[in-house]
Amino acid sequence: xxxxxxxxxxxxxxxxxxxxxxxxxxxxxxxxxxxxxxxxxxxxxxxxxxxxxxxxxxxxxxxxxxxxxxxxxxxxxxxxxxxxxxxxxxxxxxxxxxxxxxxxxxxxxxxxxxxxxxxxxxxxxxxxxxxxxxxxxxxxxxxxxxxxxxxxxxxxxxxxxxxxxxxxxxxxxxxxxxxxxxxxxxxxxxxxxxxxxxxxxxxxxxxxxxxxxxxxxxxxxxxxxxxxxxxxxxxxxxxxxxxxxxxxxxxxxxxxxxxxxxxxxxxxxxxxxxxxxxxxxxxxxxxxxxxxxxxxxxxxxxxxxxxxxxxxxxxxxxxxxxxxxxxxxxxxxxxxxxxxxxxxxxxxxxxxxxxxxxxxxxxxxxxxxxxxxxxxxxxxxxxxxxxxxxxxxxxxxxxxxxxxxxxxxxxxxxxxxxxxxxxxxxxxxxxxxxxxxxxxxxxxxxxxx
Numbered sequence: 001x002x003x004x005x006x007x008x009x010x011x012x013x014x015x016x017x018x019x020x021x022x023x024x025x026x027x028x029x030x031x032x033x034x035x036x037x038x039x040x041x042x043x044x045x046x047x048x049x050x051x052x053x054x055x056x057x058x059x060x061x062x063x064x065x066x067x068x069x070x071x072x073x074x075x076x077x078x079x080x081x082x083x084x085x086x087x088x089x090x091x092x093x094x095x096x097x098x099x100x101x102x103x104x105x106x107x108x109x110x111x112x113x114x115x116x117x118x119x120x121x122x123x124x125x126x127x128x129x130x131x132x133x134x135x136x137x138x139x140x141x142x143x144x145x146x147x148x149x150x151x152x153x154x155x156x157x158x159x160x161x162x163x164x165x166x167x168x169x170x171x172x173x174x175x176x177x178x179x180x181x182x183x184x185x186x187x188x189x190x191x192x193x194x195x196x197x198x199x200x201x202x203x204x205x206x207x208x209x210x211x212x213x214x215x216x217x218x219x220x221x222x223x224x225x226x227x228x229x230x231x232x233x234x235x236x237x238x239x240x241x242x243x244x245x246x247x248x249x250x251x252x253x254x255x256x257x258x259x260x261x262x263x264x265x266x267x268x269x270x271x272x273x274x275x276x277x278x279x280x281x282x283x284x285x286x287x288x289x290x291x292x293x294x295x296x297x298x299x300x301x302x303x304x305x306x307x308x309x310x311x312x313x314x315x316x317x318x319x320x321x322x323x324x325x326x327x328x329x330x331x332x333x334x335x336x337x338x339x340x341x342x343x344x345x346x347x348x349x350x351x352x353x354x355x356x357x358x359x360x361x362x363x364x365x366x367x368x369x370x371x372x373x374x375x376x377x378x379x380x381x382x383x384x385x386x387x388x389x390x391x392x393x394x395x396x397x398x399x400x401x402x403x404x405x406x407x408x409x410x411x412x413x414x415x416x417x418x419x420x421x422x423x424x425x426x427x428x429x430x431x432x433x434x435x436x437x438x439x440x441x442x443x444x445x446x447x448x449x
Contacts (some may be wrong), residue, residue, distance in 0.1 A: 028068050028103055028126065035097035040090065049090075052081040062119065064110030065133065065270070071120050073348055079106070079119070083131045094130050099425060105130055106428060110154045111271070113380040114280045117428040124392040124427075134449060139174055140165045155269030163249035163264065172434070173212045174294050176235050180214070181288035183233045185315030185335045190219040191228065194288040197309040199302055210298040217251050247431040276343045279355045281362050281384070282377040283338040283369040284330050285311075291367050300364055302359050308341040329407040339371070339380055359384065378405040398433045 051061045061082055080103070085091045098105040104127040108118035110266035121127040132152035132386055139148045149158045166232055177195060184193050195218035200211035212370070214236060218225045222243040229238045245374060246254070249264050257274070258266065264371035266273070278374075301307050314334040323329040330337065340361060342354045362384075366374070395414065402410035410432070417424075418434040 012404050025164055025395055026184050028101065028128075029177060030101075030103070031101055032081070032083070032097055032128070036090075036093055036099060037042050037097055041091045041268045044087075049086065051084075058082070061131070062129075063095065064405055065272070066116060066119060067107065067111060067272045067275055068116055069275055069347070070279065070351060071116035074346075076120050077122060077125050078125070079129045080126045082131050084131045084134055090136065090137070091130065091132070098128065098130075099423075103128055103197070104427075105425075107151075107301075108132065109151045112154075114278075114379075115383045115429070117381060117430065123388060134272070136282070138162075151158065152270075154270055156256070157270060160253050160264055160267040163247070165254065167252050173210055174291050174298070177212055177294055178288065178291055179233065179235050179309075181285070181335060182312035187232045188218075189316040189410075191225070192217045193313060196310045197311070198238060198307060199304075210301060215255065218254060219248075221245060239417075262311065277339055277345065277351065278343045279351075279358050280380050281337060281340040281358060281382050282380040283336060283340075283362075283365060284377070285334050285368065285373040287368075288335065289368045292334060296364065297361075300361050302375075304354070304361075307358075307361075308343065310339040310341075312337045312339075314412050323407065324409060324412075327406055327409050327413060329409050330377070332354050334370075337377060338365075339377075351399055373403045374409065375407065376401070376404040381430065383429055388427070388431065388433075393424055393427055393433040395433045395435060398430075401430055402432060 028382055029050065033050065051058050061084075062078070066072055083094055085094060095105070104121060104124040106118055106121055107130045109132045111118060113119075119129055132150070135150045136153035136157060137150045138153055138158050138160050141147070142165050147158060147162055152425050155347075156323070166419050177197075180193075180195055184195075187193065193214055196213045196215065198211055199208045201207070202209050208252060220226075221236055222240055224242060225243060226238060229236060238419060244254070253262050253264065301309070313336045314331070318334070321331055323331050341356055342358045344350060344354050369375075385404055386397060388394070389395065398414075399410065402413075406413055414435060417432045422434050424431070424434050
């Protein structure tokens with residue numbers, strides 16, 4: 001298995017003199033360009049590297065990697081300009097200049113953030129975007145089973161480049177879902193089997209019912225998988241006709257929902273082909289949800305126009321690491337992760353209705369999911385959990401969502417933030433805060449935190 005280590009370009013901490021100063025009469029963009037030229041050995045071609053609302057291409061560049069159309073409405077705050085560095089040194093200089101200019105910045109890589117925090121700022125304006133779209137190199141080393149991925153690359157691009165070097169790798173819905181909860185986390189370390197839950201029309205198309213579909217990835221052949229399923233999960237009724245033997249890179253396309261004959265090169269587009277208006281939430285489950293709980297869940301899903309739930313099983317390799325081995329803590333004891341989604345097509349018109357529905361569903365699930373804290377997945381960003389106030393990042397307030405995303409690791413991340421970004425340059429609505437100056441004494445970082 002290849003180990004992926006995504007890393008932002010290293011930022012130099014420089015003690016800068018006041019040789020360079022900004023003009024009070026110049027625009028933010030003009031001052032920024034002057035600063036880039038002053039501190040950069042090789043300044044990028046500004047005609048293509050800085051895009052402002054005056055440019056015809058501004059909207060296309062701003063929207064290029066955004067996935068949640070809910071955050072692209074005209075009323076959403078827009079940046080003063082978008083700067084696209086061409087190499088790592090440009091990122092360093094851009095950070096320096098944003099600090100000297102005193103303008104807030106957002107750093108965008110793949111645009112995956114569910115709440116758009118890499119390209120929208122609700123709490124601080126004006127702001128600029130440093131878009132890492134040109135920094136997407138992927139270096140794969142088969143000998144030591146590692147890959148270095150620049151921060152602008154998407155997961156799809158990383159998978160594609162790895163596949164170039166390593167083409168192979170070692171009807172009662174309620175009752176079946178109930179059984180899946182018991183089986184999926186423990187069935188076989190070579191098998192990942194998730195369940196997708198959504199409403200569907202009945203055969204006569206006059207009513208709606210709940211559809212559960214199971215898609216899986218198995219590192220082996222179909223005959224071996226059938227043996228495993230017959231022994232561990234015969235209730236699903238899997239047959240060989242349900243199986244598709246393919247390369248692992250094509251399995252990435254399958255699990256992502258692309259049509260069967262889609263070429264792997266689509267992963268190199270570097271942006272999502274699936275764009276919707278949506279709101280998402282997440283949970284982690286440690287005990288199977290009883291059938292009564294599932295039946296109540298089905299009823300609530302049928303109330304919404306286009307809801308979707310994806311349940312990803314844990315166990316296996318996830319359990320082989322302790323919660324403290326990395327910032328991601330949702331390991332031992334976790335059966336599966338839930339992603340809740342509601343999608344719509346009419347922009348702002350009925351957004352409030354859909355968002356209120358998913359919040360009610362989230363409240364309904366409270367008795368059935370993790371507690372103290374109720375855990376959440378940071379990659380399914382959810383501002384309902386809390387957010388920083390404008391010009392104020394409070395450690396006490398941040399614990400509300402920090403503990404949900406990172407559990408006991410949150411305090412270790414705070415210490416790292418305090419050591420490497422004490423001025424809180426890299427901040428957003430749910431960023432990890434540095435400790436106040438009064439609390440820094442005798443604080444040290446150890447291990448990764």
